Amino acid sequence: MRIALSTGGGDAPGLNAVIRAAVLGALGRGWAVYGIRRGYGGLLGTDKVVALDADSVRGITHLGGTILGTTNRGDPFGWRETRPDGTIVDMGDRSDELLAAFSAHGFDALITIGGDGSLRIAQKLFAKGLPVIGVPKTIDNDVAGTVMTFGFDTAVSTATDAIDKLHSTAESHDRVMVVEVMGRYAGWIALNAGISGGADVILIPEIPFDIEKVCAKIMDREARGRRFSIVVVAEGAIPLGGHRVLKGAASAGGGMEQLGGIAQQVADAVGQRTGKETRALTLGHLQRGGSPTTFDRLLSLRFGAAAVRCVAAKQFGVMVALQPPIVTAVPFSEALGAPRIVPLDSDTIMTARDTGVCLGD
């Protein structure tokens, strides 16, 4: 057996751990393993295919980034290449070439690690006959079919750590601090980090927020002698009657560039209405990088090993998924439905309300 690994999309803590477990799991079965560098570029001529052995994956479990390189441009059904002068050239549908290259290498299966976009590509390649297995990768944790994706626990930890740090400063300056975290369609990071970090207000895409309610909470604290407040806002949070302030492709990287994004808007609105000093901070890429938490290390290793077991069982067209307490596999179709958003009746939402957090409604 010869199998190939590829990664697509942005960085996520745990990528290397997935790769390590997949490589060791394959080698242990006597298979050969290859890495397709930089998305599908390794098969389509912009990068290469490299053999992976035990030495390739030694000591990488806790390292951020990926030994295979990632890329945001990698759809073989609409291939784009960047010329040395920086111009981007549209190369059209190269999926047939990809399948031909896959065969030419003699590969028996592909394990691809990627987000929503990458998994949709995998689904289309599977429909064209490619024996492929997906490993879900999204910091936002909004892939359907799995209770958690790797990298999410690390992102929540990073965001909580930032909220912790801002707490004492907000308090010492009597300020309202508005912290923007990732989450375009789902508020998982904002909700989990906000509760864990003791935020006073948490605004998520699932609950359009009333800025008056936010201000009322802040002034209620003021009246009780708590002259500072922490507001955590997901990048995709929406004001009542408003719409997302995301700026399309420009924010693909994680929102850091959203000067004038939702955090700044909330800070400005709160400042005008309450007369309080406010400050906005967008965590952006900080949430995507770094060494995975222990939880994410283990989940990533379990995902990588499970993907190899799917190959061994010739179970293709599926995505590995955490359905606690076990890691299993679900068909692409199940994973690629609507994004998994925070249920409004979940106990985590209730925990926020019970502990006095304002959710903007």
Added chain:
Amino acid sequence: MRIALSTGGGDAPGLNAVIRAAVLGALGRGWAVYGIRRGYGGLLGTDKVVALDADSVRGITHLGGTILGTTNRGDPFGWRETRPDGTIVDMGDRSDELLAAFSAHGFDALITIGGDGSLRIAQKLFAKGLPVIGVPKTIDNDVAGTVMTFGFDTAVSTATDAIDKLHSTAESHDRVMVVEVMGRYAGWIALNAGISGGADVILIPEIPFDIEKVCAKIMDREARGRRFSIVVVAEGAIPLGGHRVLKGAASAGGGMEQLGGIAQQVADAVGQRTGKETRALTLGHLQRGGSPTTFDRLLSLRFGAAAVRCVAAKQFGVMVALQPPIVTAVPFSEALGAPRIVPLDSDTIMTARDTGVCLGD
């Protein structure tokens, strides 16, 4: 409504977060909340009952320990007190006194946070009419009915961090390092931390180990130029045909005192058989203390809030439990069956095997 909180048994990261959410959840409903200090001592005269308000629980989410104080001696059905001279006096069954004191305080419900022992006591008190709700607390993660207990993720992180630190030292000295972690009946900490930390051998109570297999793994690595190995062993691991080396009550605190415990035995046996330099390290109490991880903070807050919702629903005789993705409640009887051990066919066990870890069998 007047409710009371108590904690029993040893330390666990997240105790204060449970207390905080329970207090805020109760105050938010207009109830009064009281803390029974040091187990049931606050009701039985060795300590006191204190009123808890929002100020009592401000800023404690991330703090280790507990603002209520814990104790290892607290069974009202067989009460023991320590005299100033250090002697321990058996005071017999004081459960009726406890119920009387509970009524005298005008309490409507008790939320008790504790491990296996404390939950059994709660079950007996419930049978005698006490309106009680349990919150499971065990570092070992072996309580039935819940997929995870708070403090476990922190313990696994601490153990993984220790394994990380030992790795480079083991390598630089060509040594076999044997690390003993908690887990008397279940190998969750050893398995999760061992995989995450890249251990070469993991020995858990669920799989009696053959020391020859352990040595074969180490010598196989040696033959491939890897002159060091890391062995992670749960305190309750059992050699094939042997029995646990736990020393009963003496190790109640977490095993640190097990000089000559299982880690040392494994180290000695490996040293004799392989001629390698070996070292044993028992992490002991380090695993119980410290600031909870973000995961444990959130789980603890969810548990505390869920317990209050049980009170509001007059749902007594239950333990809150994580059944992902939600926190719910299960009857004491379900929680107090056999300890929840690692299923031998779980994907985590398969992950260990797939990545080349020797499990001693």
Added chain:
Amino acid sequence: MRIALSTGGGDAPGLNAVIRAAVLGALGRGWAVYGIRRGYGGLLGTDKVVALDADSVRGITHLGGTILGTTNRGDPFGWRETRPDGTIVDMGDRSDELLAAFSAHGFDALITIGGDGSLRIAQKLFAKGLPVIGVPKTIDNDVAGTVMTFGFDTAVSTATDAIDKLHSTAESHDRVMVVEVMGRYAGWIALNAGISGGADVILIPEIPFDIEKVCAKIMDREARGRRFSIVVVAEGAIPLGGHRVLKGAASAGGGMEQLGGIAQQVADAVGQRTGKETRALTLGHLQRGGSPTTFDRLLSLRFGAAAVRCVAAKQFGVMVALQPPIVTAVPFSEALGAPRIVPLDSDTIMTARDTGVCLGD
């Protein structure tokens, strides 16, 4: 003896540790200790004076923030108060009132923990007869007379951790990431964190930078296949022939609000000149908050204890200072000269150059 403690200015990791050592050091000598809450507000009627005992300072060494509360408005020589409606009223010189209140409380000495501004106030109060000792507090590490100030090591660690996290993301996206850190007049944080985090370019106030040199470094890396770069820029960095982009009072809190600040300017300029995707991130308040590193804990405790020994020796009008390996005291005049900037011939600058870092010149 009765002594008083006050803190001025913004947050700094280690404030509580200074307070703890000062309180314990005073109590151990049989003195009474009082905390003046929120700058000098406790003496001038906007807040109060509280007695501090051993319980007040238990377990606070590792906590961020300060148990005394801090404030940015606290100059008794030009007192300003904020009315409930948010307007700020100038109350004029209230320094005589302050001295009178100090005497009325029967205080024998004041230990004041603060930055440049607070120390200048202390110097003026000392000139008017107040027996005062200063403890230097500035994240920027630019106070003369001391090799290090507490909080600096924590800020450098926080910034380094952020650079670490951005590394893998920058690499996976082929981007130039520009990270702005604190440092208005001195580049200590940028230099130390930049070197430790493996930055490619570090821009500090001490070395006016040539944007062409910055771009040349980035394109040189590109030519060697390194398609990403990390630029660390101090908030006070100055382009050749340009001037600081700091926005005066508006950035007093730490620079986070500098949308359009130096990081964004550098990112825009690099993007235009190189055609690379660039992103700016301003760490701002993240650098001021959080739990102190072990180094800062110890330095803070040493500072607090040293201040009390100065009181015991009736050595007033001085600031405690680290002159390794010892903590000693220097006259205010020595501390309040020009800010301590990075010497251009220091070995740290040479380390940056030796390891290939571009300093913009």
Added chain:
Amino acid sequence: MRIALSTGGGDAPGLNAVIRAAVLGALGRGWAVYGIRRGYGGLLGTDKVVALDADSVRGITHLGGTILGTTNRGDPFGWRETRPDGTIVDMGDRSDELLAAFSAHGFDALITIGGDGSLRIAQKLFAKGLPVIGVPKTIDNDVAGTVMTFGFDTAVSTATDAIDKLHSTAESHDRVMVVEVMGRYAGWIALNAGISGGADVILIPEIPFDIEKVCAKIMDREARGRRFSIVVVAEGAIPLGGHRVLKGAASAGGGMEQLGGIAQQVADAVGQRTGKETRALTLGHLQRGGSPTTFDRLLSLRFGAAAVRCVAAKQFGVMVALQPPIVTAVPFSEALGAPRIVPLDSDTIMTARDTGVCLGD
């Protein structure tokens, strides 16, 4: 120019950072750089010499261990080799062979990173004509001539973190916890970590301790309702009228193996005298491993760069040293005098006493 790098002795956090800066500093000057693997084994036939380029040292600043491998057996003046069957063979003085091999490789200079023993070897090789520069490496921080060695700040942080974790557990169990940290002749780690972690008793080699004083402190706390205590003891601490309990060669690796070492002795003695439950924990190798703190990263990089500047200046027979605020170089003779111990009149000792810590005297 062709230069060589070697490392000797055990692990220390920061080794890779020293190597990185030395390699980049040399490459930047147009030199060739080689690593001698596993001590001098690379020159004496038990291992090899490898060329080091920029790729060799990419991304290693924060990694524990060393890319060159270390070894505890590496004295060319008394060479010992381990046979495959485990027996150790004495090969006598091979220093002439070493010099010959050095010349045969065409090396112009050697940078050797090592502790006391390795530096003495370097001094002897220098006397025989080898152009060598030392970089001091000792966790214990007891090398003369430098105010700090790399790895020390990390070890203190690890020990402080452990004390933090033990605090809440000690409190919840009313126990006396005795924590043994590294420090054979000097108490730097015990003193710094003990103060930072809020220990009640700190025992260091510089101050022979009176066990009665230790017990008096513990009972004094008991009398004030503090029913637990934390004792931090350096491995080389000595009871009044007693002698070190170190077990010679057996404890070379860091003391973890000292079952029955000083911590256990103190715990036993305290338990007998006070009737309190006591527990001993020896941190051992945990203090040597792991990722360096930011402080240690920077110091290591500065050391590595400084060593290369010494080569460029043909300044041999010296050790790089931190004499704050700069890194400089001192003759071997200055570095190899008596170990640098804690001065009894240092302000750190006074800080301990001022904050109520018992030092056993």
